[in-house]
Amino acid sequence: MTTAIHRGPAVDELGPQGVRGICFSCDPMTGMDVAEETARRVGEDATWFGVGILASDEELALRSADFCRRHGLRALFHPLDLDVCGTDPLDDGLLRAIGRRADELDSPWLNIDLAMWVRRGESLLESLVPMPLVDAAVDVAVDRIKHAQDVIGRPLTIENAPYPFVVGDQDILTLMTRIAEGADCMMTIDVGHLYGLRVQSGRDTVLPSDDDIAWERVVEAHMSGTFIRRFEGGVRLVDDKHDWPVSDEVWELADALLPRAPHLRSVMAEAEGMTADELTDSVRRFARRADHWWSAS
Ligand SMILES: [Fe+2]
Numbered sequence: 001m002t003t004a005i006h007r008g009p010a011v012d013e014l015g016p017q018g019v020r021g022i023c024f025s026c027d028p029m030t031g032m033d034v035a036e037e038t039a040r041r042v043g044e045d046a047t048w049f050g051v052g053i054l055a056s057d058e059e060l061a062l063r064s065a066d067f068c069r070r071h072g073l074r075a076l077f078h079p080l081d082l083d084v085c086g087t088d089p090l091d092d093g094l095l096r097a098i099g100r101r102a103d104e105l106d107s108p109w110l111n112i113d114l115a116m117w118v119r120r121g122e123s124l125l126e127s128l129v130p131m132p133l134v135d136a137a138v139d140v141a142v143d144r145i146k147h148a149q150d151v152i153g154r155p156l157t158i159e160n161a162p163y164p165f166v167v168g169d170q171d172i173l174t175l176m177t178r179i180a181e182g183a184d185c186m187m188t189i190d191v192g193h194l195y196g197l198r199v200q201s202g203r204d205t206v207l208p209s210d211d212d213i214a215w216e217r218v219v220e221a222h223m224s225g226t227f228i229r230r231f232e233g234g235v236r237l238v239d240d241k242h243d244w245p246v247s248d249e250v251w252e253l254a255d256a257l258l259p260r261a262p263h264l265r266s267v268m269a270e271a272e273g274m275t276a277d278e279l280t281d282s283v284r285r286f287a288r289r290a291d292h293w294w295s296a297s
Pocket residue numbers: 159190222223270
């Protein structure tokens with residue numbers, strides 16, 4: 001068990017000072033009409049806009065940056081080919097291109113799921129391989145994250161990936177704390193992913209070990225809908241569904257965990273596939289609950 005040192009980066013000094021609020025995301029290839037309509041309707045209920053693009057997507061980065069400027073939003077960059085838990089060697093040319101996209105978006109940090117994103121040069125996107133929940137994963141991830149941060153020139157925040165299957169039996173938040181402290185990076189809690197993993201693993205959704213997590217390093221949280229399949233023998237499989245509303249169980253887990261994070265800056269309503277009406281409702285619902293999540297700050 002990690003007894004957290006929690007020194008880490010001065011997260012309060014990252015990015016736009018004092019800015020915190022609700023983030024929403026859309027597919028920047030197909031969803032920008034929805035984003036435009038939603039941004040107009042929600043006004044100041046949204047603060048951030050999540051941008052998930054590849055290192056080569058310069059045009060999408062510039063278009064997203066323009067969208068943010070016109071609506072008074074700040075961009076948060078989620079690269080789709082930053083492979084911090086894969087086996088391909090990291091490509092410095094690709095990392096520098098990711099750094100240019102981050103500059104264009106002026107994203108204060110880059111969010112990345114702890115997963116294999118690329119396999120032998122092929123982007124895995126919809127088929128991410130989540131980091132195995134074993135001790136040996138920590139050093140591998142630490143080395144890759146340190147190198148990526150050095151070349152990109154901006155800090156990373158590591159996110160707990162979705163787990164359609166589970167290898168290993170360690171707690172994801174405990175492993176994330178060890179990685180974040182080893183690499184001196186920040187953390188993103190995807191509450192839906194965490195709920196799914198813990199339910200699938202037959203664990204309580206809040207664990208005693210959550211008291212020892214480096215909450216000071218948590219700057220982002222994500223939430224979306226969840227879909228639970230139940231199989232014979234009690235086996236459950238939990239998927240997150242970005243076009244579904246957040247379930248009560250995930251709201252409750254967010255209420256239990258997020259107030260522990262004193263430097264939480266953004267809570268994202270993940271929404272790829274939603275209509276403008278659905279996304280507007282979602283962002284407003286997040287904004288109404290947000291005061292509870294910032295309460296520790
Ligand atoms: Fe997420």
